[in-house]
Amino acid sequence: MTDMLCDLNQTTQPIRELKTFNNWDVVPKGWYAAYKSKDLKTKKPITKKICGHQVVLFRTESGEAKCLDAFCPHMGMNLAKEGKVIGEDIRCFFHHWKFNGDGDCTDIPCVHGKSTSSMVKRAKTMAYPVEEKYGYVWVFSDPVATHPVFEIPELEGQEVMFTHLEPFNRVAHPHITMMNSIDEQHMRTVHKLSVKLNVEHWTKGKRFFIGFNGPVLTDTFIGKCHKFFFGDSYRSSVLFEDGNLGLLTTGIDIKFLNRWKIPTGYFIFSHTFIEKGKNQVIPIIVTPRRKGITGFLFSWAYLRLNKICMKYLAHQDGKIIYGNLRFRQDGLLPGIDGPTAKWISFVNKEIEPSIWSKSLLRKKTDKDEPLQKIESNFNEVTSQDH
Numbered sequence: 001m002t003d004m005l006c007d008l009n010q011t012t013q014p015i016r017e018l019k020t021f022n023n024w025d026v027v028p029k030g031w032y033a034a035y036k037s038k039d040l041k042t043k044k045p046i047t048k049k050i051c052g053h054q055v056v057l058f059r060t061e062s063g064e065a066k067c068l069d070a071f072c073p074h075m076g077m078n079l080a081k082e083g084k085v086i087g088e089d090i091r092c093f094f095h096h097w098k099f100n101g102d103g104d105c106t107d108i109p110c111v112h113g114k115s116t117s118s119m120v121k122r123a124k125t126m127a128y129p130v131e132e133k134y135g136y137v138w139v140f141s142d143p144v145a146t147h148p149v150f151e152i153p154e155l156e157g158q159e160v161m162f163t164h165l166e167p168f169n170r171v172a173h174p175h176i177t178m179m180n181s182i183d184e185q186h187m188r189t190v191h192k193l194s195v196k197l198n199v200e201h202w203t204k205g206k207r208f209f210i211g212f213n214g215p216v217l218t219d220t221f222i223g224k225c226h227k228f229f230f231g232d233s234y235r236s237s238v239l240f241e242d243g244n245l246g247l248l249t250t251g252i253d254i255k256f257l258n259r260w261k262i263p264t265g266y267f268i269f270s271h272t273f274i275e276k277g278k279n280q281v282i283p284i285i286v287t288p289r290r291k292g293i294t295g296f297l298f299s300w301a302y303l304r305l306n307k308i309c310m311k312y313l314a315h316q317d318g319k320i321i322y323g324n325l326r327f328r329q330d331g332l333l334p335g336i337d338g339p340t341a342k343w344i345s346f347v348n349k350e351i352e353p354s355i356w357s358k359s360l361l362r363k364k365t366d367k368d369e370p371l372q373k374i375e376s377n378f379n380e381v382t383s384q385d386h
């Protein structure tokens, strides 16, 4: 049980499927880090699966990144496969229909005459909002974005510097991997940080916040080190947005050796499941760009240091837990598992399914009507020919 979701023991340890939480058929409306900006080259469209939905990403000749449903609305060719970017449009390899970044068909070259414009109108495909931030092309999972890509509240309007950790996969739903950062018990058991924490909590729209603070206990080696270098209190927070993105804030108000204030660490985790059982996590480390060349070098070095720490922390969880976890909510404890329970309720209540959600599929009835119309038109033409 290391690289597949486990659905065993349903008779004795049943898992209740929830409306949204840990439900692979629901794709939250939100922004997904889809591709590195520098790797999306003009004239080189790429195709990507985001939350089980196949899209094409391309950069137009004016430099804008665009995202459409991958399959051509004509006969379904994947637009990225040998598709060509011409000006602001992408051209399908198969019959050379062209589409702009809004999904409008702009040309059907093999058809001429009066009816062409109505055909062009009908051939519209689905387009998705795109933004470029933190070195990534982000795609919104619905036709209209309800807000911009996440910005760290404390750094709003400031110039920032960032770096990435290599994306990694987890055999767990994004809601489960996100939950890990608010699981107080595992901080003591897995990360050996012995703390007695007070919890602060609020929600606002699609945002969910948990703040932890309290004294560090010195009954573990890590606890002793923490006390020696960073003092005897601990404070961190987690802010989730849209059920698919998390901000971990560490080092809040602490001094190194009780003298020098340490910069706060900001770690964004974008969670995108590729398909059921495969969640891709993209960690982005952010810090303000400090003034002058010394400030720049400080920010640069600080990002690298954080990168090393984060690599270490991520692997403490990743290797053992997710490949061996069949999550169930029925065993949660009141009190200490309170933040986890709140997170589950919040997701089920507030997070909206996007147009990509399989849960929205309705039973198809009588959907062959347009096809019948096309068939009859074809018969009319052939009967006139003979």
Ligand code: FES
Residues within 6 Å of the ligand: 072, 073, 074, 075, 076, 077, 092, 093, 094, 095, 096, 097
């Ligand atoms: S399948 Fe794309 S133009 Fe025909």
Ligand SMILES: [Fe+2]
Residues within 6 Å of the ligand: 180, 181, 186, 190, 191, 317
């Ligand atoms: Fe952890």
